[in-house]
Amino acid sequence: MSSQKQESVRRLAAPDITGRKGGDPIVCLTAYDAPTAALLDDHCDLLLVGDSVGMVVHGLPNTVGVTLEMMILHGQAVMRGSRRAMVVVDMPFGSYEGGKELAYENCARVMKETGAQAVKLESGPTVPETIAYLVQRGIPVMGHVGLRPQAVLTEGAFKAKGRNDEERLRVIAEAEATADAGAFAIVVEGTAEPVAREITAVIDKPTIGIGASAACDGQILVTPDMLGLFDWTPKFVRRYADQRTEINDAVARYAADVKARRFPAEVETYFSKKPVES
Ligand code: KIV
Numbered sequence: 650m651s652s653q654k655q656e657s658v659r660r661l662a663a664p665d666i667t668g669r670k671g672g673d674p675i676v677c678l679t680a681y682d683a684p685t686a687a688l689l690d691d692h693c694d695l696l697l698v699g700d701s702v703g704m705v706v707h708g709l710p711n712t713v714g715v716t717l718e719m720m721i722l723h724g725q726a727v728m729r730g731s732r733r734a735m736v737v738v739d740m741p742f743g744s745y746e747g748g749k750e751l752a753y754e755n756c757a758r759v760m761k762e763t764g765a766q767a768v769k770l771e772s773g774p775t776v777p778e779t780i781a782y783l784v785q786r787g788i789p790v791m792g793h794v795g796l797r798p799q800a801v802l803t804e805g806a807f808k809a810k811g812r813n814d815e816e817r818l819r820v821i822a823e824a825e826a827t828a829d830a831g832a833f834a835i836v837v838e839g840t841a842e843p844v845a846r847e848i849t850a851v852i853d854k855p856t857i858g859i860g861a862s863a864a865c866d867g868q869i870l871v872t873p874d875m876l877g878l879f880d881w882t883p884k885f886v887r888r889y890a891d892q893r894t895e896i897n898d899a900v901a902r903y904a905a906d907v908k909a910r911r912f913p914a915e916v917e918t919y920f921s922k923k924p925v926e927s
Contacts, residue, residue, distance in 0.1 A: 661735040663789035663833035675867025686730030700739040715741040724763030736765040749782040771797040777826035784831035792827035796839030811844030828852040837861040860885035
């Protein structure tokens, strides 16, 4: 493709996603590296550089250990690999909860160093105030309510939300506060269908569901989960590929070829150039 054609592709931005409220479903996936982002870009409206990178790429037990530097490095890679999809970078645990000024400093750094179009913050009770502060200062923010993976240490486990009345009211109130604060869209994770449906009906921003039913305005999955890279996935994941088996089979065949000296063959080998006859 010529560089002229590349330049003519316009990247989607926060207003494009907000404008899809109640319209065609918004297609989102997580991405962490350039070649995968390039493959996803043709199919997705939004690529999230999720802090799930800590678990699915770096082998951490949860997202708490993810650093700002990790998010910036993966954000830069996803920006290099994609051209059209909006890229949103997750703010990691400890980078925004300590105060509005700290949050602004860290979010501005992520925006400048990655070139991404927005950041995502998990919206606990105190966070909407920070979201309003960031949005007023030019940083587009995506919210995240329901199951909040960064709260795993206080909650003890990843548990679906909104299955009793108290939780239902709490999750809806957090979603409303996040939308009122100016978030351009809200991820609703691990939330019972009636609650996700109610949130989608009462807020004027698109809801992006993950384990939150078909009632949301869009859907997101963790890409290695939907590609079948792991032997266990949560109930809400649909596997569209079986990468675990494919990689295992490919590597087993490679190992057998190396051991049997079938690899490399002549076609995969460099030879000396023939001397030029005088
Ligand atoms: O980190 C992540 O991948 C996320 C998605 C689960 C929405 O936040």
